[in-house]
Amino acid sequence: MTRLRRAGLAPEDGPHAVAAAGPGGLRLVALDGEAYALGLRPGELLGRVRARIGVPLHVHPADPEAEMQALHRLCRWAMRYAPVVAPFGPAETCHGLYLDTEGAAHLFGGEAALLDDLAGRLARARIPARLALADTPGAAYAVARFGKGKSPEKPAHTRDLILRRRHPGGGLEGGLQNTPRSLKPSPGAADAAPQDEDVWWESPSAALEPSMIVPPGEHAAHLATLPVEALRLEADAAAGLRRLGLRRVADVEALPRAGLARRFGLAPLLRLDQAHGRRPEPLSPLAETRTFSGVRGFLDPIGRQGDVVAAARSLMEEIAPRLERAGLGACALRLTLHRVDGTPRTLEIGLSRPERSPERIASLVRLRLERLGAGLDAGFGFETVGLTVTSAETMDARQAELGGAGTGERVAGLADILAQRIGRRLVRLAPQESHLPERAEGVVPWVAPPLPYPRSLPARPLVLFAQGEAAHDVFAAAPDGPPHRFRWRAREYRVARAEGPERIAPEWWRGGGAPRDYYRIECEIGRRLWLYRDGPHGPERPAAWFVHGMFP
Amino acid sequence: MAQEPMRQPQEATVADRLARLRTDLSAGAGTAPPVMPLGLPALDSHLPGGGLVLGPPHEIAPAEPCDGIAALAFALALCARRLAGVPGEALIATSGHPLPYGHGLASLGLDPGRVLLLEAAGDREVFRALEAALHAGCLPAVVGLVGEGLPLKASRRLQLASEGSDPPLLLVLRPAGAGQPNGAATRWQVSSAPAAVDRFGGLHAPRWGVRLERCRNGRGGSWLVEWDSAAHRLHLPERLADDAAPARGSRP
Structure with missing residues (x-):
């Protein structure tokens, strides 16, 4: 709902609901406050709901992909707090994200201050969220969703945003769970856990839930009182535990492990151990968007061609290892030269093959500058030189041939040299499907594979x-x-x-x-x-x- | 007194060096530079080393302004002959000439898929492109189509660039540009000639009048050659067949 409202798709008035295909037809998966106040609950059949309430209900189709994108946007935003942000999805029965706050909390004045800041920003953005901080991701998740700080009817069964912290001394993992009450719970989870606790209620004016911070080392006590669903179990496993009368985490913990594993598999034990930090739980953080660029400033402005080339080479030497780690090669580069008077000058350098050798880039820059000659107009000199990879492609490791570079590679080098030195592209003739002589042929870039010419044609002019x-x-x-x-x-x-x-x-x-x-x-x-x-x-x-x- | 023993070894070394230089010189004169034979003994016997020297530029100019197509075809035929024996692609850099037509190249026996084209804005750009291609040393044939002639300075640069690489460098000129003093190894003049006629009176194989106007360390000459586009070879037309009465007289 939050995503829809933020996208301007769900106006404020009237009850809104999101529906998706479930067992027996369309079922509600998310509601706004008004719909909740009408007595609707996620998991109900849409048809039955419509028959029951007399008010027109705005129904929106569920779009899991857009929800995932919304979560990723939130993750990117959350990177302002810590670099390690890991979204999680249906595997943990709901959506949310973990944030590893270790080593980052002090930048915001401590954990409490960080949580306050985060909660305040989320509230201003009108993203309902539930935050919790604990030693392990599992514990943070449990506390955020099932902790005591919330009223029993309003557990957020939506995307959970979890931050993890590792204590340097004890090696414990701390977790801060943050549940933005944004989007829909999965219908399957809602069905399998029929308690009201799994219904997430969103009210537009709802204040943020009080965030909870579990002090380091005390997560075990917090966990013991929570329901078994807090262990991030599959819905049927949790239901099975409940049937046996195991309602609290403490009940599960008290049982012999071997019997538990025999009956429910290893998942409950794994989740229990992860929540307690007895087993590691690696997060898969969102990959950082990769940009490959470098900038070099000069105290004394440079104006000579050789200096610019040397700067470009040293910048490429910086960028090349990053490209290599990512398995990429540059296909197009932009050299930006900032003149002392503030005028920027950009040179685009295109390559016919992915490349990351500083020598070759430098030689192409030199050719380009040579072609420009006085047209570069250094004025009083350049004070900043920047090199950015504007287009990159995967570059597999190439086997160097014993006799030096291969012919194809050398032709590619020649094409680049011609493009930089003369500014002309190498082309190749290619036949086209036409009988009209003037339309039977076109010109394509030389990298295109040569096409066979028809052999049966009568003689054609040169x-x-x-x-x-x-x-x-x-x-x-x-x-x-x-x-x-x-x-x-x-x-x-x-x-x-x-x-x-x-x-x-x-x-x-x-x-x-x-x-x-x-x-x-x-x-x-x-x-x-x-x-x-x-x-x-x-x-x-x-x-x-x-x-x-x-x-x- | 003290300098005497010192001067003598010096003189000896100078004499040694001269002797060594002389032997080097004679040895160097003996090793012929690599050539590309034209496969036609009548022509090859006029060329030093039995073919077109690889490295220095070869000028091919039309005899008359309207024979430009013949000069271009002769150069491309030589290029096709070269490509037939080696792998790789040929570069054609043009300025002021029309681009060759791919289907026509195929008719001439030159695979259009093995031709890279570069359209330049002027002769200077063509020469720079040829120079870069010679430096790269990855193309088995390099052809330049230039509007003006080959100036001395450009020919020097091309000659420097071609040292150590082995593509034949062919330059197709316009008639106005031919005849400048430069470092070209050969200068050819090509003119159109009536084609060979097959049994049915159809045009069979192109023929050109080829005149070797200038040839460093060789003799000039003039021939009528016929191009066999299937076998990629030049040959001299058979006299007898050539002297038959033209088919024109029998036409209505």
Whole structure:
């Protein structure tokens, strides 16, 4: 609901609900405060609900992908507190995130201050959340969702945001669980745990729940009194424990482990151990967005080309190991030069293959600067040089050939050099699917694999004009035969031999035109041309002749 | 007195060095630079080493302004001949010439898939591109189509760049640009000639009049050559067949 409201999709008035396909039809998965006040609960069938209440209910479809994206956005935002942020999802029966606060809390004036700050910001953003801080992620999760600080009807069964802290002394894991009351609980979980506790209630004006901080080492006492669902068990496992009368974590703990494992599998033991910190629980933190760039400032502005190249090389030397760790190579780079007077100058450097060698980048920068020459206009010098990888691609480790670089690699190097030094791209000719000679070929970048040319085509000219050039004063012996004599490019041609015609019809799907009759002619002095007659000869329409190409 | 014994070994070393230089010189003169034979004994016998010297530029100019296509075709035919024997791709850098047509290249026997094209804005750019290609040393043939001629300075730079690499460097000029003093190894003049005719009176194989106008360490000459696009070889047309009466007379 919070996601919808923040996206402006759910106006404030009227009860809102989110529904998703569940067993027996559409079921409610999330409600807002008004809907909750009407007596609706997640997990109910939508049809039954509509029949029961007399108020129109705004129903929105569930969009798990968008919810996940919303959670990731929240994670990115939460990185302002600590670098290790790990979202979790349905595997822990609800959504939320862990935040490892170890080594970060003091920056905000202690754990309590950090929690206050976090809660305040979430409240201002109107993201309902439940925070808890404990030694382990498991304990923090349990306290946040089932801790004593909340009224029993309002446990947040939504996305949980959990922060973890490791105590340097004892090696314990601390956890701060933060449950933003944002989105829907999964319908399966709501069904399997029929207690009201699993219903999450959202009221637009609800204040944040008091966050709870479990002091280091005291999580065991807190955990003991919590219901077994706090152990992040599968719904049926938790229900099974309840059937046996094991309602509290302490009850489970008191049992012999072997019997428990036999009956319920290893999951409850694992979760119990993780909550107590007896077994490690590695988090999978959200990967940092990777940017590869470097900036170098100079106390004395630099103006010489060699200095700029050296700066670019040393920046690339900084970036290259990062690229290598990520398994990437730069495909496009941007060199930014800030002049003393504040004018930035950017040079784009494109590469035909992923590359991370500082030497090659530096040589390309040098070629580029050489081409610019005075056009670079250093003025009083550059005080900042920045190099950014604007496009990166995976770059597998290449096996160096014994005889040096491979031919393909050297051609790629040549293409880059030409692009930087002359500013022109290497291209390759490629056949195209068309019978019209001028459309039967195109130009593609050289990296494209060469396509085979059709072999069955009659002879084609070595040079083809983009458009046929009109031949004047054509004299043909027969109206539909080859020309005998014509004038083209201010020169008289007498045809000695002619081959043809080869009729090429226009492409009717492109607007058509008259069919062309191509003749391959040789004139008396030995020049060979490709002529065509545009359309048939008619009594009211004399044939028009065009020269379209030259044969070798 | 004290300097006498010192001078003598010095003189000896100078004499030694001269002798060594002389032997080096004679040995160097003996090793012929690598060449690309044209496969036609009549032409190859005129060229030093029996073929086009690899390295220095070779100029190919049309005999008349309207023979540009013949000069281009002759250069590309040589390029096709080179590519037929080695793997790799040829570079064609052009400025002021129309781009070759891929289907036409295929008709000439040059695989368009093995041609890289670079359209430059001027001769200077073409020369720089050729230089870079020679430095890279990864292409088996390099062809430049230039509008003006080959200036002396550019030819020197190209010659420096080509040292140690082995693609034949062919330059196709316009007639106005031919004849400048430069370091080209050969200078060819190509003109169109009536094609070979097959049994049915159709155009069979292109023929060009080729004149070796200048050749360093070789002899000039003039031939009529015929290009076999399937076998990638040049040959001299058979005289007898050539002298047959033209088919034109029998036409209506």
